[in-house]
Amino acid sequence: MIPQASPYHQYKMYEKEIRAVVKKVFTSGRYILGTEVEKFEKEFSKFIGVNSAISCANGTDALFMALKQLELGKGDEVLVPAHTALASAAAIKMVGAEPVYVDIKSDTFTIDPDKVLKLCNKKTKALIAVHIYGQACDMDKIMKIGKLKNIKIIEDCAQSVGSSYNNKMLGSIGDIGCFSFFPTKNLGAIGDGGCVVTNNKKLANKIKRFRQYGWNDDRKTLSPGINSRLDELQAAILRIKLVNLNKDNKLRNNQASFYINKLRLPEVVTPIIRKNSFHSFHLFVIKCEKRNQLMNYLKSNKIITALHYKTPIHLMPGYSSKKKLPVTENLSKKILSLPLFPGLTKANQKKVINKIHQFYSKR
Ligand SMILES: Cc1ncc(COP(=O)(O)O)c(C=O)c1O
Structure with missing residues (x-):
């Protein structure tokens, strides 16, 4: 079986080092918010090129904490694409604000900045730029809109750790960047994890307090908070993977x-890479004809593919809106995520390619 993603392969690549740090953490006696988390936050902020990184329990919490501490809430609207993980919109609902879905560009699959201005009104307070699959959004245009409309720009970097745009790491361009360390992600923990990054020290301090009940250094609560912490074990594992991230992203x-x-076939469109950017290829997503049949054919040949995402968020009961998003809706019927992960062998990749050629030659 060739999987679409494999956190297990990523574990095997660094197994020896991971086992050593796991033992070290076990015997340290400190399991939550200790030196491993502190070191990881320093190393991660340096990697992204910002002055603060605040780790947390998962990527959804990272988005929630960012929105909450940017003081978004009831009555506010947040612009977001519908072609993304549900988490991007869920976090908006979690703070009591309303997601306003924006269509995407058909070539990059990222939010279409030219469709944003029409959707801005007095209630619009923020925009979530989702760097989907590892592809950078058009940040020049987005930052201009942010200034013009005085709205906050939140980068959802859950799928784009290590991607860059105009020589800047994603996450360091907007007001705040949010990351997920879900096991399949490019920087994956062996469990859940997330992080918020920003150059705004005041905002970083607010988020740091919010992460733990609103406590200050004396464990006094000045304003309410939550509990969303990264544990020492995950931080220690992430530190090993962070050292190897650029190498893994090259793979x-x-x-x-x-x-x-x-895959130069008339029925298949392969991804483009935005100019002046580095694409971390969290996912390799093609647009293709006869998508469902191809998916089944590959499955019958023991090749697992996936749909990111089968149903756009605006069409999900619970998150729905009456808005029509033609590019998003059309794309969701054609996308297919092919196997791609560090550890995928050339032989297996060739098998995927051959089977795709075979499928279309028969039709
Ligand atoms: C684009 C995007 N945003 C946010 C998240 C949420 O991350 P987590 O699963 O760690 O909560 C994910 C993860 O699936 C994601 O892909």
């Missing part, structure tokens, strides 16, 4: 180039 890029070169 992903090599695999992506191989697919792009070999």
